[in-house]
Amino acid sequence: MPLHVPPAPAPALRTVLTALGSPTAVREAPTPSLRTAQGPVAPEMPLPVHVLDGIAAEGTPATRLAGWRFTIVSGDRALAAAETRLTPDGWAFAHFFEGPYIASTERALRHAETLPQAYQPRLLSVPGLYMLTLWLHADCAADGSAGGFKPADLLVPLAPAPPGIASHRPHPVAELLPVLTRRVTPAVPLLGSPA
Known part of the structure; x- marks a missing residue:
């Protein structure tokens, strides 16, 4: 099924x-592939980036929109990514970057297009685990900036994923969220035990 990519602001x-378009921004970016690109480059595949916070042992974790990520392409090749952040003055460019998550995101998006159900792709960052997932939101008509999980949502951990979590395997949200919650929530020491 085709993915329903929400429009970026x-x-x-x-x-x-x-x-x-700024030679300074491109030259100072830690992205050799972007600096040495031959021909025009363009931002494509905008994905809202949500952050998983409010993780507690009980209840559903909360998400918040942190920004939008664009894949920077030259021809049909992904070179880097650009991220924007919402500030009190509106949207602002944050930075260019490259690394394993770019290819991993492309791979996960290609696989998601083969699934029998249509989804809205998003990115979900789990800072406590240094983890990024492709969040396949089941409500294709939803506002990409709105948070909240649906029971039919899937989470696809991107490589590199934390040890013990399989990369590029779609997990139902009800299956993976408890694992993430257990890993991020600090253990409460038993009374009388050393802290």
Whole structure:
């Protein structure tokens, strides 16, 4: 099924286009592939980046929109990514970067397109585990900036994933969230035991 990519806010896209047009921003970025790109580059596949916080032993974890990530391509090749952040003054360019999550995201998106159900792709960051997942949201018509999990949502851990969590395997949200919660929630010492 095709993925239903939510539209990025126009001001977020403008900040990325402005940064791509700035020789200083590109030259100072830690992205050799972007600095040495031959031909035009363009931002594609905007994905909202949500952060998983509010993890507690009880209840559903909360998410919040942290920004939008754009894949920077030259021809049909992904070179880097650009991230934007919402500030009190509106959308702002944050940074360019490269690394394993770019190829891993592309791989997960290609696999998601083969699934029998349509999804809205998002990214979900789990800072406490240094983990990023492709969040396949079951409500394709939802606002990409709105949080909240649906029972039919899938989470696809991107490589590199934390030890013991399989990369590129779609997990039902009800299966993976408890694992993440256990790993992030600090253990409560028993009374009388050393802390």
